Amino acid sequence: MQSRQINRKGISEQVADRIKEKIQAGEYRVGERIPGERDMGIELSVSRNTVREAYKILEAYGYLTVKHGTGVFVAPPEHQIRKMTEAFFVSNSHMKDFFSVRKILEEWTVKWAIENSDDDPFMELEQVVNEANEIISGTIDYQRLAELDHKFHMTLANKSNNVVLVNIMNYLIDLLSESRNKSIQIPGRAIQSIQEHAKILQAIKQRDPQLAQQYMKEHIESVERSITKASPKES
Numbered sequence: 001m002q003s004r005q006i007n008r009k010g011i012s013e014q015v016a017d018r019i020k021e022k023i024q025a026g027e028y029r030v031g032e033r034i035p036g037e038r039d040m041g042i043e044l045s046v047s048r049n050t051v052r053e054a055y056k057i058l059e060a061y062g063y064l065t066v067k068h069g070t071g072v073f074v075a076p077p078e079h080q081i082r083k084m085t086e087a088f089f090v091s092n093s094h095m096k097d098f099f100s101v102r103k104i105l106e107e108w109t110v111k112w113a114i115e116n117s118d119d120d121p122f123m124e125l126e127q128v129v130n131e132a133n134e135i136i137s138g139t140i141d142y143q144r145l146a147e148l149d150h151k152f153h154m155t156l157a158n159k160s161n162n163v164v165l166v167n168i169m170n171y172l173i174d175l176l177s178e179s180r181n182k183s184i185q186i187p188g189r190a191i192q193s194i195q196e197h198a199k200i201l202q203a204i205k206q207r208d209p210q211l212a213q214q215y216m217k218e219h220i221e222s223v224e225r226s227i228t229k230a231s232p233k234e235s
Helices: 002-024 039-045 049-060 077-085 091-116 122-137 140-158 163-174 177-183 189-205 208-230
Strands: 066-067 071-074
Touching: 002 039, 002 049, 039 049, 049 066, 066 077, 091 140, 091 163, 091 189, 091 208, 122 140, 122 189, 140 163, 140 189, 177 208
Parallel strands: none
Antiparallel strands: 066 071
């Protein structure tokens, strides 16, 4: 019995690979409904159950989306990135590794934003910083500050003109949304983040990639320290 299960799993993975090749070759396009389990089984000379398992594998990897009552569809590339990043569970045990990756991405983000943007591309960033400063000078809206923090980093990603980077950054930053909402309420953290954003923006205006990267590195390390300190220790 165990041998049969192993063999069947092996076949379903092979079928998943064959369907993935068809997607990558453009035989099935993004948003297109692919054949049902029975028809695909006939096409590939395998059982319906094998196709069902192959579809589950491809859905887990983000190549397919299943719409119940409608069918199975080819997912867009950003859906694959989302599935990949959702596989992470950000806990204290690997928070340091997570921030090491984010630090690299953010440093390149700010560099590419400077190199690839228009003559006056950073008005939106300045508006974000100015609004954040107005909030902390009055009744503090922590939810809005968290939204502005997200907007600052995603605006930079968008200015990089790198579609893959934008999608990765979007989901990586979203992974920390709950921690960010808590850390922004730590006394002094909101003001510190706004000041750090202002320094990054100033370096960007000076068209100084190295200085902007240095300030971004310092900012991410500062955020990491705040989130790690605020997070409950794992037993």
